[in-house]
Amino acid sequence: MEEKQKSGKLLEVKDLHVSFFTPAGEVKAVGGISYDLNYGEVMGIVGESGSGKSVEAYSIIGLLQSPGKVVGGSITLEGEDVLAKTKNEMVALRGSKVAMIFQNPMTCLNPVYTIGNQLIEALKAHDKNVSKEEAAKRAMEMLELVGINNVEKRMKQYPHELSGGMRQRVMIAMGLICHPQLLIADEPTTALDVTIQAQILELMKDLQKKTHMGIIFITHNLGVVAEICDKVSVMYAGKMVEQGPVDDIFYKPGHPYTMGLLRSMPRVDAESYERLIPIEGTPVDMLNPPEGCPFAPRCEYAMKICLQKMPPYVELGDNHRAACWLRVQEQIQKEQGKTNETKEVGGHE
Amino acid sequence: MAKYILKRVLMAVITLFIVTCLTFLLMNAIPGSPWLSEKTPTQATIDALNEKYGMDKPVLVQLGMYLEDILHGDFRVSIKMQKDRPVLDIILNMFPVSAAIGSIAILWAILVGVPLGCLAAFKRGTWVDSLLRVICTLGISMPGFVVATILLYLFAGGIPDWKVFPTIFDGTWQSYILPCLALGFYPMCYLSRQTRTAMLDSINQEYIKTARAKGLKNKKIIFKHALRNALIPVITYLGPQIAFTLCGGFVVETVFSIPGLGRYFVSSIQNRDFPIIMGTTIFLAAFIIVMNLVVDLLYKLVDPRINLSKGGN
Numbered sequence: 001m002e003e004k005q006k007s008g009k010l011l012e013v014k015d016l017h018v019s020f021f022t023p024a025g026e027v028k029a030v031g032g033i034s035y036d037l038n039y040g041e042v043m044g045i046v047g048e049s050g051s052g053k054s055v056e057a058y059s060i061i062g063l064l065q066s067p068g069k070v071v072g073g074s075i076t077l078e079g080e081d082v083l084a085k086t087k088n089e090m091v092a093l094r095g096s097k098v099a100m101i102f103q104n105p106m107t108c109l110n111p112v113y114t115i116g117n118q119l120i121e122a123l124k125a126h127d128k129n130v131s132k133e134e135a136a137k138r139a140m141e142m143l144e145l146v147g148i149n150n151v152e153k154r155m156k157q158y159p160h161e162l163s164g165g166m167r168q169r170v171m172i173a174m175g176l177i178c179h180p181q182l183l184i185a186d187e188p189t190t191a192l193d194v195t196i197q198a199q200i201l202e203l204m205k206d207l208q209k210k211t212h213m214g215i216i217f218i219t220h221n222l223g224v225v226a227e228i229c230d231k232v233s234v235m236y237a238g239k240m241v242e243q244g245p246v247d248d249i250f251y252k253p254g255h256p257y258t259m260g261l262l263r264s265m266p267r268v269d270a271e272s273y274e275r276l277i278p279i280e281g282t283p284v285d286m287l288n289p290p291e292g293c294p295f296a297p298r299c300e301y302a303m304k305i306c307l308q309k310m311p312p313y314v315e316l317g318d319n320h321r322a323a324c325w326l327r328v329q330e331q332i333q334k335e336q337g338k339t340n341e342t343k344e345v346g347g348h349e
Numbered sequence: 350m351a352k353y354i355l356k357r358v359l360m361a362v363i364t365l366f367i368v369t370c371l372t373f374l375l376m377n378a379i380p381g382s383p384w385l386s387e388k389t390p391t392q393a394t395i396d397a398l399n400e401k402y403g404m405d406k407p408v409l410v411q412l413g414m415y416l417e418d419i420l421h422g423d424f425r426v427s428i429k430m431q432k433d434r435p436v437l438d439i440i441l442n443m444f445p446v447s448a449a450i451g452s453i454a455i456l457w458a459i460l461v462g463v464p465l466g467c468l469a470a471f472k473r474g475t476w477v478d479s480l481l482r483v484i485c486t487l488g489i490s491m492p493g494f495v496v497a498t499i500l501l502y503l504f505a506g507g508i509p510d511w512k513v514f515p516t517i518f519d520g521t522w523q524s525y526i527l528p529c530l531a532l533g534f535y536p537m538c539y540l541s542r543q544t545r546t547a548m549l550d551s552i553n554q555e556y557i558k559t560a561r562a563k564g565l566k567n568k569k570i571i572f573k574h575a576l577r578n579a580l581i582p583v584i585t586y587l588g589p590q591i592a593f594t595l596c597g598g599f600v601v602e603t604v605f606s607i608p609g610l611g612r613y614f615v616s617s618i619q620n621r622d623f624p625i626i627m628g629t630t631i632f633l634a635a636f637i638i639v640m641n642l643v644v645d646l647l648y649k650l651v652d653p654r655i656n657l658s659k660g661g662n
């Protein structure tokens with residue numbers, strides 16, 4: 001759809017901190033996460049409920065509800081500082097450059113307006129000069145693009161007359177109608193049943209190839225990640241515990257939390273009726289986060305230092321890094337081994 | 350649609366029949382008689398009067414005769430308050446006064462109450478919200494005569510410099526203002542509270558998040574997306590309230606000496622003017638039924654999910 005495909009950095013998030021100021025105290029929902037997203041790249045953000053993955057996404061698009069506030073870090077979209085934008089500039093940004101689709105298509109469309117009305121409205125919000133006929137034409141094109149047939153009839157229908165999968169298609173059409181560079185999909189398949197999930201994923205993959213947009217795909221379903229993402233960020237308690245290309249995350253996970261997530265996922269190629277292995281314990285109380293690594297209280301490999309200090313990131317491969325003391329230890333041992341080797345070699349000389 | 354309306358009209362007729370029978374029987378069950386006043390007439394006079402108006406027969410026979418009369422469009426004549434004047438004539442004479450005041454009252458109640466409710470919802474937790482909450486709670490809990498009296502005191506003589514409006518209703522436009530204010534205050538406050546609640550509910554819906562994510566301006570989000578969804582409970586309340594207000598607030602009509610239907614209705618009960626009691630009750634009941642039907646049709650207009658032909662609302 002774009003005449004020439006852009007390349008390079010689309011989005012850069014650096015050391016982002018988001019806090020919610022509740023009567024009970026400050027909740028650090030996102031505690032310093034960084035990542036890059038290139039044009040045409042799909043990044044998955046996985047993590048359990050309350051890990052801050054949605055909050056992080058909302059701050060990109062300026063939809064954080066009070067008492068939530070970005071308290072530190074930077075978000076740069078196509079070279080522009082998003083956090084420095086005024087309210088009106090954010091309104092103009094939403095839906096045009098960045099679009100968002102949500103988890104529950106059953107409640108995300110306004111029940112009292114027709115599909116056509118809501119699609120045209122999304123277009124008109126950013127293109128004041130477009131005529132009614134032109135807007136309707138574009139809306140119908142979008143509906144066709146997302147695989148809806150009988151579009152003229154659909155335009156006049158109300159959300160309750162469509163099925164869940166169809167509504168999610170409409171949501172996607174609505175998100176893409178202004179050709180955004182970045183699409184944030186907040187668990188877009190979670191509320192759908194499995195066959196529809198697969199269809200929607202297929203559609204998103206397809207559209208992504210056609211439009212060459214960047215997608216941030218928020219989910220807690222690793223199967224979905226494997227299906228669609230180029231790279232993955234694993235979040236736990238507001239921190240990014242592991243980040244890397246999708247293959248590395250699946251085949252060489254570096255963080256015990258990622259390993260736990262993988263073990264708790266059902267597999268088609270399982271030997272027999274194996275039981276899934278859950279991650280023991282409960283998520284962190286974000287009001288009183290533990291010192292050190294937030295995952296340590298649930299981690300089977302936890303060491304003394306894990307409870308005291310947050311581990312630094314350790315590079316495990318190309319663009320693959322994890323924040324875990326185990327990996328730090330390994331690296332130190334490896335380096336020591338290397339130095340020992342060189343010493344030995346030196347000794348023989 | 351036509352089938353639905355037909356069904357509703359049929360139900361309305363049944364409802365009216367029940368209302369008529371109940372009122373007639375109750376009216377006859379209470380002690381007292383229209384013939385009693387300062388000077389008690391002789392028993393012979395009473396008997397003659399009873400015979401003249403058919404009140405010497407058993408109650409059920411009387412009811413049957415009354416039903417037959419109203420089926421022929423005859424609502425009989427007043428037997429006491431405006432002796433021998435047709436009831437229908439009286440109602441049609443008095444209703445316009447009540448309706449004029451009532452419609453102005455309900456109009457300002459909507460025009461002020463709904464926006465105030467929206468304002469309170471959007472400023473929730475701030476001093477604006479608190480102030481509106483105090484005013485509206487006062488308006489809902491204060492009896493009508495207190496509001497009317499305060500208004501009279503403030504603007505009709507209690508404070509000499511502020512005497513801008515007449516105390517008694519005389520048909521001039523100035524004399525409309527205080528009664529309309531007094532009559533509309535309660536529905537205004539109630540509407541405002543209801544709109545606030547419905548609005549808060551609607552703002553927190555997911556489609557509002559979608560509207561924001563689309564990059565719509567705040568104004569459009571509030572008035573297009575939130576308000577229309579918030580209107581449903583508001584309309585529910587408005588239907589019967591419009592009927593009541595248009596048929597006259599008894600208290601307000603009494604305080605301002607307005608020759609309206611509400612006041613007349615109450616004094617007809619005090620005077621045991623049976624035909625007038627029956628006439629006004631049936632009129633009010635029919636009016637409420639019609640308003641409820643209008644409300645149900647409005648629902649369909651506001652919310653396309655409502656399917657009227659499938660078992661009503």
